[in-house]
Amino acid sequence: MAGEIVDPVEMLRRLVAFDTTSRNSNLALIDYVRDYLAGHGVESKLVPSEDGKKANMFATVGLNVEGGVVLSxxxxxxxxxxxxWDTDPWTLTLKSDGKYYGRGTCDMKAFYAIALAMVPQFLKAGLRKPIHFALSYDEEVGCIGAHSLAAAMAREVPRPRAIIIGEPTMMTVVHAHKGVQVYVTKFTGFEAHSSMTHLGVSAIHFAGEFVHYLNTVQDELDRQFPPTSEFTPPAPTFNVGTIVGGTAGNILARECEVLWGYRELPDRPLAALGDRALQWLKEDLLPRMKAKHPAAAIDTEVRSSTVGFSPQGNEDAKALAANWSGSNTVGSVVYGTEAGIFRKTLGVPTVVCGPGDIAxxxxxxxxxxxSQITACEGFMQRMMEWCRRD
Ligand SMILES: [Zn+2]
Incomplete structure (x- = not known):
């Protein structure tokens, strides 16, 4: 496929065909993109995961100089x-409603499919400022790959001017989002017949106390935070996503697993509250469980951690992206992205702006x-024109 030119839809079709569900390796897709770029004479670099089953990739189109744009x-x-699904999720399918269906079409292969398809144009344009590609693995399971990708780019890529994270925003410019911390806490009790509550300890009953504790923390936060802010809702929020436990109606539950976490404002980290919750588990709840039966235990691990994305310091990227997208809407979003990691690690103004609707x-x-593909192509065209100038 060396040097082959494809159109954005064809590139999207190829990318969607790779089943890159987070539990799978992403290497087939990465290899495809690297071959495609190599076919156009563009070198790329891998940043593999620890087990080598997945990889991030970055590449520079144009001169290896400062002042470029990162497309992530x-x-x-x-x-x-x-x-x-009404269609095969791994086969891009256009229907008469003007929509292209497929897993990853909106979240978020279209953004870089469009940019990749335009590489031949970028190369012909005589760019004075480079366009960098940054592709990560395991975003959907807690922004795992982005940390090593951003660190490698901070070392090896001459300082860029702006970073665009192409998550779906309907091509509006997003300059902030909350941070997300997710924990899984496993409560271990001791089984006994449900009539003999003095002989065991129910993991579920104590997990329930923990959920109640988190509700009181939330009430406290709602009282503390002003009713208006950049974010909706304005206060940080705690949530218990799943509770799994117990075996039968007449048994004290031996195990109960609670998936919980919080979303914090980027400038008001909640690590202290998270730590306080862990401390409450250890110093208040666990002793009471153990008093009922010494086998009781509570274990917590961090499931994922998404760095908050603060609006401060992104003005330059905001102005550029607003220009390229033609959108005057600048706002925040409720979902987490890799933007906070890139912003923090590279220290470069960053925005989220990409085709499609998060819904x-x-x-x-x-x-x-x-029409969103067309809008994103327009964005890339205007960005390319900007990169041609000094
Ligand atoms: Zn996404």
Missing amino acids: GHTDVVPVDGQP QAHQPNEFILA
Whole structure:
């Protein structure tokens, strides 16, 4: 496929065909992109995961100089398991409604499919400022790959002027989001017949106390934070996502697993509150469980950690992206992205701006509007023109 030129839709079709669900390797997609770039004479670098089963990739189109633009995207997608899809999720399908269906169309292969398809144009344009590609792995399971990718780029890429994270924003400019911290806490009790509550300890009953504790923390936060802010809702939020435990109606539950976490404002980290919750588990709840039975235990681990994305310091990227997208809307979003990691590690103004609507992300029959592909191509064109100038 060396040197082959493809159009954005064809590139998207090829990228969607790789089942890059986060539990799978993303190497086939990465190899494809690297071959494609190599075919156009563009070198790329890998930043492999520790086990070598996945990799981030970055590449520079144009001169290896300062002042360029980073286009960043994640290669993984969320599972389709159990979802009622009307079409094959791995086959890009255009329907008469002007929508292209397929897993990852909106979240978020379209953004870099469009940019990759334009590489031949970028190369012909005589860019004075480079365009960098940054593709990560395992964004959907806690922004895992982005840390080593951003660190490698901070070392090896001459300081860029702006970073664009192409998550779906309908091509509006997003300059902030909350941080997300997710924990899984496993409560271990001791089984006994439910009539003999003095002989065991129910993991579920104590997990329930923990959920109540988190509710009181939330009430405290709601009282503390002003009713208006950059974010909706304005205060940080705690959530218990899943509770799994117990075996039967007449048994004290031996195990109960609680998936919980919080979303924090980027400038008001909640690590102290998270630590306080862990301390409460250890110093208040656990002793009471152990008093009922010494086998009781509580273990917590961090499931994922997404760095908050503060609006401060992104003005330059905001102005550029607003120009290229033609959008005057600058706002925040409720979901987490890799923006905070890139902003923090490279120290470069960053925005989130990409085609498609987050409402379609993670859904069955995920789609991207053909008109959003056109809008993103316009963005890339104007960015390219800017990169041609001094
Ligand atoms: Zn995404």
